[in-house]
Amino acid sequence: MKSLQELQAIRDKMKANISTTRDNSDAKVRVVVGMATCGIAAGARPVLNAFNEEIAKRGVEGVMVGQTGCIGICQYEPVAEVFEGDTKTTYVKLDAEKVERIVVEHLIGKTPVTEFTIGAIQK
Amino acid sequence: MQELSLNILDIAQNSIVANATLIEIGVEVDEKDFLTITIRDNGKGMDEESVKNVINPFFTSRTTRKVGLGVPFFKQAAEDTGGSFHIESQVGVGTTIKAVFDTTNIDYTPLGEVWDTVAILIQMNETIDFVYTVRKDGEEFVCDTRQLREIMEGMPLSDLNVVQWIKEFIRENQTEILKRSY
Helix, strand or coil: CCCHHHHHHHHHHHHHHHCCCCCCCCCEEEEEEECCCCCCCHHHHHHHHHHHHHHCHHHHHEEEEEEECCCCCHCCCCCCEEECCCEEECCCCCHHHHHHHHHHHHHHHHCHHCCCCHHHHHH | CCCHHHHHHHHHHHHCCCCCCCCEEEECCCCCCCCEEEEEECCCCCCHHHHHHHCCHHHCCCCCCCCCCCCHHHHHHHHCCCCCEEEEEEECCCEEECCCCCCCCCCCCCCCCCCHHHHHHHHHHHCEEEEEEHHEEEEEEEEEEHHHHHHHCCEEEEEEHHHHHHHHHHHHHHHHHHHCCC
16 A cells, blocks of 8 residues: 655755756746646546646657636547747647657657647547 | 646646635545546635536637636546536635536546645746545545645745655655546
């Protein structure tokens, strides 16, 4: 059974590695996942989880993950938007596997995964 | 919604938008296998008119669209089982939502992975405290971020290792108390 002592151990480990603790307060890239009723019903929770996990697992720097409400395209949920400077990429109908590719190819590789964007699906 | 834990996540978003600093989520099972979900916040609350309206799917405080389905979905999920739904709110004090489900009813939606919901709420809202309580047969499990923050001594709860620990902490203890999944 998990106990609070284990949390203390995790804390101590974090303190020892404090220099590697990611500070995203000046993040250049922002990923927001739609977490309104429409998004949640369509599967936004595992999508948001996947972004958090993939970004941490792969040690991606300078990316902040956030959440937003309904952006008005409920039929395309789960939706995530990636903001970089003046550019916005809207990804639609996401799942955890698609998120992995977005993290690898877009957030790390700097090439948007065109086939998952709203532009591709509306054609 | 596929699981009630998703309804909980959805309803808690309302508390976040209402600027709550403390959100309490409770799951309690009684001897007749009726399950009560309570979500209480100390957010800005609603006036009487809004409280009446909030169960109407064609009411929302938002201006970008005309429907608000979160609360009606949750209410319907409870009432479909022959259970009940209650909402109470006071401006400046907060809002409490209580839904009772007959888990033996064919139309009961499984509770699902509440630990995922609570963990993601904690992870995404470092400035809000969450208290998650599970009760059954006189036993109780409480996960209170105020206590977790004390242990963390300023280190963030949003760290992935911490979040994963929180998930397991809740899952294991909840399973121990409820003894089966609901």
